[in-house]
Amino acid sequence: xxxxxxxxxxxxxxxxxxxxxxxxxxxxxxxxxxxxxxxxxxxxxxxxxxxxxxxxxxxxxxxxxxxxxxxxxxxxx
Amino acid sequence: xxxxxxxxxxxxxxxxxxxxxxxxxxxxxxxxxxxxxxxxxxxxxxxxxxxxxxxxxxxxxxxxxxxxxxxxxxxxxxxxxxxxxxxxxxxxxxxxxxxxxxxxxxxxxxxxxxxxxxxxxxxxxxxxxxxxxxxxxxxxxxxxxxxxxxxxxxxxxxxxxxxxxxxxxxxxxxxxxxxxxxxxxxxxxxxxxxxxxxxxxxxxxxxxxxxxxxxxxxxxxxxxxxxxxxxxxxxxxxxxxxxxxxxxxxxxxxxxxxxxxxxxxxxxxxxxxxxxxxxxxxxxxxxxxxxxxxxxxxxxxxxxxxxxxxxxxxxxxxxxxxxxxxxxxxxxxxxxxxxxxxxxxxxxxxxxxxxxxxxxxxxxxxxxxxxxxxxxxxxxxxxxxxxxxxxxxxxxxxxxxxxxxxxxxxxxxxxxxxxxxxxxxxxxxxxxxxxxxxxxxxxxxxxxxxxxxxxxxxxxxxxxxxxxxxxxxxxxxxxxxxxxxxxxxxxxxxxxxxxxxxxxxxxxxxxxxxxxxxxxxxxxxxxxxxxxxxxxxxxxxxxxxxxxxxxxxxxxxxxxxxxxxxxxxxxxxxxxxxxxxxxxxxxxxxxxxxxxxxxxxxxxxxxxxxxxxxxxxxxxxxxxxxxxxxxxxxxxxxxxxxxxxxxxxxxxxxxxxxxxxxxxxxxxxxxxxxxxxxxxxxxxxxxxxxxxxxxxxxxxxxxxxxxxxxxxxxxxxxxxxxxxxxxxxxxxxxxxxxxxxxxxx
Numbered sequence: 006x007x008x009x010x011x012x013x014x015x016x017x018x019x020x021x022x023x024x025x026x027x028x029x030x031x032x033x034x035x036x037x038x039x040x041x042x043x044x045x046x047x048x049x050x051x052x053x054x055x056x057x058x059x060x061x062x063x064x065x066x067x068x069x070x071x072x073x074x075x076x077x078x079x080x081x082x
Numbered sequence: 083x084x085x086x087x088x089x090x091x092x093x094x095x096x097x098x099x100x101x102x103x104x105x106x107x108x109x110x111x112x113x114x115x116x117x118x119x120x121x122x123x124x125x126x127x128x129x130x131x132x133x134x135x136x137x138x139x140x141x142x143x144x145x146x147x148x149x150x151x152x153x154x155x156x157x158x159x160x161x162x163x164x165x166x167x168x169x170x171x172x173x174x175x176x177x178x179x180x181x182x183x184x185x186x187x188x189x190x191x192x193x194x195x196x197x198x199x200x201x202x203x204x205x206x207x208x209x210x211x212x213x214x215x216x217x218x219x220x221x222x223x224x225x226x227x228x229x230x231x232x233x234x235x236x237x238x239x240x241x242x243x244x245x246x247x248x249x250x251x252x253x254x255x256x257x258x259x260x261x262x263x264x265x266x267x268x269x270x271x272x273x274x275x276x277x278x279x280x281x282x283x284x285x286x287x288x289x290x291x292x293x294x295x296x297x298x299x300x301x302x303x304x305x306x307x308x309x310x311x312x313x314x315x316x317x318x319x320x321x322x323x324x325x326x327x328x329x330x331x332x333x334x335x336x337x338x339x340x341x342x343x344x345x346x347x348x349x350x351x352x353x354x355x356x357x358x359x360x361x362x363x364x365x366x367x368x369x370x371x372x373x374x375x376x377x378x379x380x381x382x383x384x385x386x387x388x389x390x391x392x393x394x395x396x397x398x399x400x401x402x403x404x405x406x407x408x409x410x411x412x413x414x415x416x417x418x419x420x421x422x423x424x425x426x427x428x429x430x431x432x433x434x435x436x437x438x439x440x441x442x443x444x445x446x447x448x449x450x451x452x453x454x455x456x457x458x459x460x461x462x463x464x465x466x467x468x469x470x471x472x473x474x475x476x477x478x479x480x481x482x483x484x485x486x487x488x489x490x491x492x493x494x495x496x497x498x499x500x501x502x503x504x505x506x507x508x509x510x511x512x513x514x515x516x517x518x519x520x521x522x523x524x525x526x527x528x529x530x531x532x533x534x535x536x537x538x539x540x541x542x543x544x545x546x547x548x549x550x551x552x553x554x555x556x557x558x559x560x561x562x563x564x565x566x567x568x569x570x571x572x573x574x575x576x577x578x579x580x581x582x583x584x585x586x587x588x589x590x591x592x593x594x595x596x597x598x599x600x601x602x603x604x605x606x607x608x609x610x611x612x613x614x615x616x617x618x619x620x621x622x623x624x625x626x627x628x629x630x631x632x633x634x635x636x637x638x639x640x641x642x643x644x645x646x647x648x649x650x651x652x653x654x655x656x657x658x659x660x661x662x663x664x665x666x667x668x669x670x671x672x673x674x675x676x677x678x679x680x681x682x683x684x685x686x687x688x689x690x691x692x693x694x695x696x697x698x699x700x701x702x703x704x705x706x707x708x709x710x711x712x713x714x715x716x717x718x719x720x721x722x723x724x725x726x727x728x729x730x731x732x733x734x735x736x737x738x739x740x741x742x743x744x745x746x747x748x749x750x751x752x753x754x755x756x757x758x759x760x761x762x763x764x765x766x767x768x769x770x771x772x773x774x775x776x777x778x779x780x781x782x783x784x785x786x787x788x789x790x791x792x793x794x795x796x797x798x799x800x801x802x803x804x805x806x807x808x809x810x811x812x813x814x815x816x817x818x819x820x821x822x823x824x825x826x827x
Contacts, residue, residue, distance in 0.1 A: 054302060057663075064656040065311050071649035072318050078645045081325045 114814030119823030120794035287718030429566035466535030779803030
């Protein structure tokens with residue numbers, strides 16, 4: 006992981022951390038997003054973006070699977 | 083962290099056959115006439131950094147050439163190496179600092195690019211000695227290398243190839259190609275074209291303002307593919323809802339026939355089919371139990387909630403029919419009725435006989451009669467005995483008299499009576515008279531009296547015997563009557579003393595009623611069985627419907643389904659992600675706007691300073707940078723004093739000056755922020771008169787205090803101005819044809 010880039014002010018990062026702490030870390034995407042924020046435009050930010058995509062894809066897959074299960078139970082399939 | 087160009091080595095790149103330049107100053111001027119290879123030098127640096135990426139993204143520079151030809155004619159291998167000195171990081175601890183020297187080498191051979199990055203780092207203990215503030219021209223790397231022996235240093239070298247090299251460059255803060263073009267270089271008049279396009283201008287200006295990080299972050303978040311995918315979840319939910327509604331409708335249609343059938347049977351059906359089924363179960367059980375009782379079958383222990391209730395009632399008709407056909411139920415009753423009737427008949431006859439016989443003595447006391455007769459008989463017998471005795475006495479006297487007469491007749495004449503002095507004849511005569519009297523009167527009377535007495539005795543005896551016989555018969559009849567009553571009581575089970583015949587009548591009537599009821603039940607059995615069957619059918623239908631309704635109920639209330647909860651939870655979790663992303667995008671936008679406000683005045687000041695240096699007159703004051711729009715859509719423009727966009731009406735020199743001022747202020751800001759900064763200028767003096775060219779030179783010198791520059795320009799006042807300010811001048815020989823680019827001594 007690259008060092009934090011000073012392109013985004015340190016105090017802004019702190020504010021974001023506070024924001025995340027305040028709301029609780031509910032999803033891994035937030036951590037990945039923090040990485041993304043810290044390393045915008047770097048290679049690791051690509052990884053972070055991919056992490057977010059993967060995390061969200063997982064959620065979407067979970068929703069689709071739950072949708073299928075519910076449809077079965079409701080006799081819709 | 084500084085970013086200094088230390089060395090450029092190029093082979094076979096465009097017009098360059100072989101070139102090796104060492105940069106010893108933060109401000110380097112590449113001086114040469116047209117065609118001497120100035121631009122090729124700068125492009126070599128860019129190609130080394132980005133390779134063929136230039137071709138895919140750039141609209142100018144090398145790629146503007148038709149074939150993006152980097153190969154020098156006559157060679158098969160192109161190779162460019164640039165060495166950078168990155169100076170010191172921010173200290174990772176209080177006591178050490180790390181300095182890096184990078185050599186980036188890109189090769190093109192047989193259309194294949196290879197990239198090789200060598201990173202040499204020296205970590206130095208900096209505690210004992212004060213920080214060395216060496217001249218800009220000298221690499222900190224060299225400073226460290228020659229530092230006092232008391233400072234302990236460790237050196238390390240690492241190699242990165244191709245993708246890894248690119249990643250490592252990004253990690254070290256090297257710009258990507260877009261940022262490079264926006265903030266690191268100005269090739270001839272490209273920026274002027276860029277700032278004339280309003281969209282590009284806004285982006286450019288945002289970048290100049292140092293907002294690109296936030297803008298980029300916002301764009302990344304808003305552009306996340308998954309974010310759009312998350313939005314599609316709404317469609318999934320909507321589809322599910324629509325399908326569900328349709329299925330409910332189908333389910334309703336599917337049970338409508340069943341509903342109609344049940345309603346035609348008088349079953350009013352509502353959604354509470356389960357309740358109706360429970361009621362039907364109770365009805366069915368009551369009916370079946372009642373039938374069982376009627377036919378003296380032990381009801382089963384099945385209750386109305388038993389699942390076997392229906393099956394049991396289905397088997398019941400055959401049992402009942404068998405029972406009815408065997409007449410098991412009525413035989414005992416019939417026998418009892420016969421027995422009771424016979425006993426009653428006998429009892430009645432006994433009673434009638436008894437009463438009739440008793441009526442023959444007129445109801446008098448038979449005992450008194452018998453007693454009277456016995457007394458009468460005794461009297462008669464006594465009289466008979468008396469008369470008999472009298473008669474016997476008279477007979478004896480007669481006999482004696484006859485004996486005496488005979489005797490006297492023999493001695494009649496001769497003798498007198500021996501017993502008395504009566505003369506025999508007298509005596510005989512007297513006897514004869516006596517006998518006559520006796521014989522004629524007395525004996526007749528006596529005999530008549532005796533006969534009468536005997537007749538009386540015989541008559542009374544006869545009467546007594548008849549009375550006794552009567553009494554005996556009466557007693558027998560009484561016993562018979564009592565026996566028949568006792569038997570009736572025994573049959574009836576009633577205590578003695580009550581009138582059994584009345585009781586038997588009641589019982590017989592009850593039995594008759596019961597038999598009638600049974601006959602009636604038998605007559606109604608089939609009807610009852612049909613009714614039972616129908617109740618069972620209703621229950622069966624209701625239970626089927628209850629199952630269907632339960633299914634519908636589940637459908638009608640999906641909340642009860644675990645999978646529904648799972649779906650909702652999954653949806654909520656996904657929505658949370660989306661909410662987070664929205665919040666963070668908003669955060670990025672707000673930070674972008676806040677940074678914009680913070681940075682605008684600062685950059686505008688630097689922008690104005692550089693603009694004034696280039697334009698040399700007070701015209702610079704006419705221009706400023708203005709941010710427009712909302713946090714969601716920040717736009718920037720260069721405006722004049724009236725607040726209107728100034729670029730459309732600015733002359734070429736002003737446009738160039740504006741673009742340089744933007745570039746320089748941005749580079750200075752990057753440097754101030756501690757980010758990598760460097761500027762490459764290719765022939766920047768186009769469209770500038772001599773005075774403005776010298777003004778640009780002053781601006782370049784000013785910028786070189788903050789970040790390194792490499793400037794390519796033809797000989798002239800601009801170069802001279804820079805030279806006077808201590809720039810390192812690399813002079814290129816005029817175009818040598820196939821000999822390639824060469825340095826002048």
